[in-house]
Each structure stands twice: as structure tokens, then as C-alpha cells.
Amino acid sequence: MHHPILPPPPSPTTPTNPPRQAQALAAMNGHTIEFATDFQMGVTNRTPEFLSKFPLGKVPAFESADGDLHLTEGQAIARYAAESGPRAAQLVGGDAKTRAIIEQWSCFAEQELAGNLLPPLLMCVFKMAPWDEARYNQCVANFERAAKRVELALQGGRRFLVGEEITMADVMVVGVLQVAARFVMDKEMIQGLKEVERYVREIMEVKEVKEAFGAPEFCEKRVRGG
């Protein structure tokens, strides 16, 4: 059903998760996302054909099978995958209040979790940004504060962020947390995030999530630069 123009799926260890999150959500609805295998960053996304569909030249970028829909912004692509199929009401919510809460977690995953995780990864893993200790410390502190918010939501052994079944909220949040676990959410930080650790492990056991993200890995010590 989906024929997106997307870069090849990033490995589960890269922070560019939106294609993986969409892949898991599409699979829950019985669909497969086809990834472009010949995508070359900085080349394919500069071609007139790509720019005519996606003027900003950014990825992830998605084209529907009928060619009628062109989307960028990972969150919107994931939402379309979640809404396209029999489990739509479960994944995005069956009423306005539930939909708003699930949307809140999706925004939170992108802005509070991914937004604070990305700068340290760009500095220390991808070496695409210069080392800046003050910024690194601030981002890690902001990330930890956001992760504590997830910890609070999971108190009492809750398995899902919203309701009693997996939703898009879990896929979006765990999509970022599992990358954080590999690089930033280390032994020291996880001491205060025991429910988060359990939750990430449990959600990553869900078949479609496991197929998209692989097995969870928790680092001993967070990456650093300098």
C-alpha cells in the first residue's frame, strides 16, 4: 500500500527513527512500507524530481502508493501509517480526548525526547557538530527530565502510556528511548528510570516493534566528547 520515497531504513541504532516508527505502525495495520534502496543523501534529495514533491529537500519523505499524497515530517508520516488500517482507532485513539493525549505523547517524543537527544548524538556519535560541553550538559539534563516524565506516567507497573493497549504514543516514545538507551540513558541515569527500562524492554517485545527496532541495548556509560 505504501510506496514512500524514504531513505533506506536507518539501522535501529541511528537516531533517525521516524521511518522505523512508521514501519512498526504500518505493520500493525497489515501494511508494509517500501523503502527507497537507491537513496543517496545530498544527491537524491537535491534532484528536481524529489524537490517537486518535497520542496524542502528533507527526509523522511513519503509518497503514497497511489501517488496522491506526499508527506514530510516523521510524526505526520507515522500518524498516516497509524491511521491507515483496521487498528486506527486503537493506535491513534477512538475519541477526541484520547486522540489528544496520544498526540501529546507523539509531540513530546519528537520535541522533548528526540529534540534533546539529537544534539549530544550529533556531537559525540555522528561528529556532525562541534563539541560544546555546556550545550551537551543542558541537553542531557533536559532529556533526563523528560524521561522522568515518562517514568511518572508508568508508575504502578503500567504497560502502556495511554489505556490498556499499545498506541502510537508508545511507538513514538519507545522509538526515541531505545536510541537513548544505546548512547545516553546509561547505568547511572537508569537508576532513576526503572519503570522506563522495564517499559522499553516490554514494548520492544511487541512483534512489529521488534521487527522495526531490533533488540534493546542499554549502555554502561553515556557517550561524551571533548
Ligand SMILES: N[C@@H](CCC(=O)N[C@@H](CS)C(=O)NCC(=O)O)C(=O)O
Ligand atoms: N522535522 C523533520 C526533520 C527532518 C530532517 O531534518 N531531516 C534531515 C536529515 S535527519 C535532512 O533531510 N536534511 C537534509 C537537508 O537539510 O537538506 C522530521 O522530523 O522529519
